[in-house]
Amino acid sequence: MVGSTQEKLDELTKILEIAAEPAGESAVAKRAKKNIPSVRSRVTTLLDPGTFFEIGALARQPGKNDAMYGDGVVTGHGLIEGRPVVVIAHDQTVYGGSVGEMFGRKLTKALQFAFEKACPVVTINDSGGARIQDAVASIAWFGHMSRVQAKLSGYVPQVSIMLGKCAAGAVYGPINTDVLVGTQNAYMFVTGPEVIKAVTGEDVSAEDLGGAEVQARRGVIHHVTDTEQQAFDWARTYLGYMPSSCLEQPPLVNPGLEPEITASDRELDRIIPDSDRSGYDMHEILLRIFDDGEFHEIRAAFAPNLITGFARVDGRTVGVVANQPLVLGGSIDAACSDKSTYFIRLCDAFNIPLVFVADTPGVLPGVEEENNGVIIRGGRVPRAIIEATVPIINLVVRKSYGGAYGMMACKQLGADISFAWPTARIAVIGAESAVDLIGRRQLMAVPEEHRAAARDFMINQYNETVATPWVAAERGYIDAVIEPSRTRLEIRHALRLLRDKHPVSQEFNPRKHSLYSM
Incomplete structure (x- = not known):
């Protein structure tokens, strides 16, 4: 039954x-x-x-x-x-x-x-x-x-x-x-x-x-x-x-907050130390240029000389890549190159715009880094930037030297809009290294007792005439030199402008795909 x-x-x-x-x-x-x-x-x-x-x-x-x-x-x-x-x-x-x-x-x-x-x-x-x-x-x-x-x-x-x-x-x-x-x-x-x-x-x-x-x-x-x-x-x-899938956009959260310059914004006008050798915590900048002072960091314990994470601009998600001057002076090494490449591709996959905040003396030199494959691993960063189709903003707050200039998404490599603060220094190498390399003969001609003073003079001349944001702006390599206190609003305006960015169609290329060096 x-x-x-x-x-x-x-x-x-x-x-x-x-x-x-x-x-x-x-x-x-x-x-x-x-x-x-x-x-x-x-x-x-x-x-x-x-x-x-x-x-x-x-x-x-x-x-x-x-x-x-x-x-x-x-x-x-x-x-x-x-x-x-x-x-x-x-x-x-x-x-x-x-x-x-x-x-x-x-x-x-x-x-x-x-x-x-x-x-x-x-x-x-x-x-x-x-x-x-x-x-x-x-x-x-x-x-x-x-x-x-x-x-x-x-x-x-x-x-x-x-x-x-x-x-x-x-x-x-x-x-x-x-x-x-x-x-x-x-x-x-x-x-x-x-x-x-x-x-x-x-x-x-x-x-x-x-x-x-x-x-x-x-x-x-x-x-x-x-x-x-x-x-x-x-x-x-x-x-x-994140969006639910690559077919959608990330959620919109509290857009339109603080439409004018705030007291927190004005603190940026004095946040960069006068001395190039002085460090500061990049988080103090990041907390002031995005919505609500919120920042969701990813991989903080790995390669801490580079910061990656998520924030919001006008209620919309952005991915952030920033140098950390407190660790290795913000230098680019093999480990942080891997960190950057992966994060760029993650954001690009899910339609998340990227904001790069640069303060780096360049690629970290040394035998250990060469053994770590800094050439190969570092070379993947610009590739990831070039292949990204999302809006990209580049902001130089202080140093941006050598190969690291490209690894932080310079305009020539892929940034849609590039900003610099008046404190920016953009050049092949820093002033001290430049003087030691190209000013050696001139210094040797100076009496020894005056050589240190002459070197200091040449360093100051280099910083005032070569490694300045004005040179880059005059030649169109950056779009604007802005007051630090206006950064949050300028990034907001830039991303509104780029909101409907679509990949530009490329001429026919019969290849299956590009290759990454191993």
Whole structure:
């Protein structure tokens, strides 16, 4: 006899209760010991309240009576600030969050849903990697997942939240997303400490090998937080600057604020030190030239001589690339070149205008930098600028010397509008180096007791007649020299002018694509 409707409802309730905690009391105990929430609690904390709809909760390995529901991953969709997102979250209490066949099928289906609906993907990572027991089925599904994920890159925003462990094959998904945010106790590596010790004899802790802080300094993780809640908040803020897909524009937030010069604007008129050798924090400028003093920095721990992040101008998202004079004088090195190239391409993919703020003495010299491949890695920056089709604003606040002039999006390389402050110095090299190179013979002809004074005179002459914004403005290499206090409004006016910028059609070129040096 077929059971009654009530009996079927009771059975559904029972199954859903099991599926909500597939590993039972042992899972609860495991989480309590680690003091972490359940996977579904993590998902609901990330999303707007009451918006999560789970897909595939009853999926499990076929042919196994003891197979656990969910197969180690929770998938579904919900809202963040009212906009749809797809969410994927590893459940470390079910098979250690490892990748098995049904895990792979669920995750691939979720990514395909994101592709079809053009909405962002957020993945909460806490996985041991491939499921050894599933043999080739596990690694085969890594291939399937990677193919679908590749279609999403540059199409919809992808965020990885690193909580706990992310090892072996499980690292390759996150590093192919746009940004990674992790908590202090997260770590990620291809091979763990035990394997390394067995193979190479090296003894290293998980933290030293791939702890969140270590990976942030390497540039792998883009931001580290103290708590899971902070990681979720950072991810939500990041998505707030992004469009849902490359087919749309980022959200408009509070346009038209402060239409006149403010007291904060006027502070810019005295922010640059009189001495070229004096440092200052570039953040103090960035907080004054964008809306509400807000700046969402990306990769702060990696290559801190260059700052990258998001702000708003007249309510619209902009990407910011700025030199940091407090670190290496703001010099360009191999690491910050990688940082810049990636960020430029990220912004260009999602229709986000770029604002470059330059104060750099040039490319960092030295044997170590040459060994680091500064030629190749630095050379990719101007390529990224040239290939970008979004509006680009260039602002020189102090130094802009040598090759770094181009790496900070000079007008000749791709800036649509280029500004300079009266404090700007634009030249091949700085005054001291120039005098030492081209004024050597003149100085040698000066009596030794007067040589230092003569050198100082030549340096001042160079700064007053060569490395000035007036020379660049006279020749049209910059569009305007502006008062620092007018910067916020001038950037606003410039981006309004460029709002409808479209790529200029190029003459026919039969190539498939350009090449990047390796």
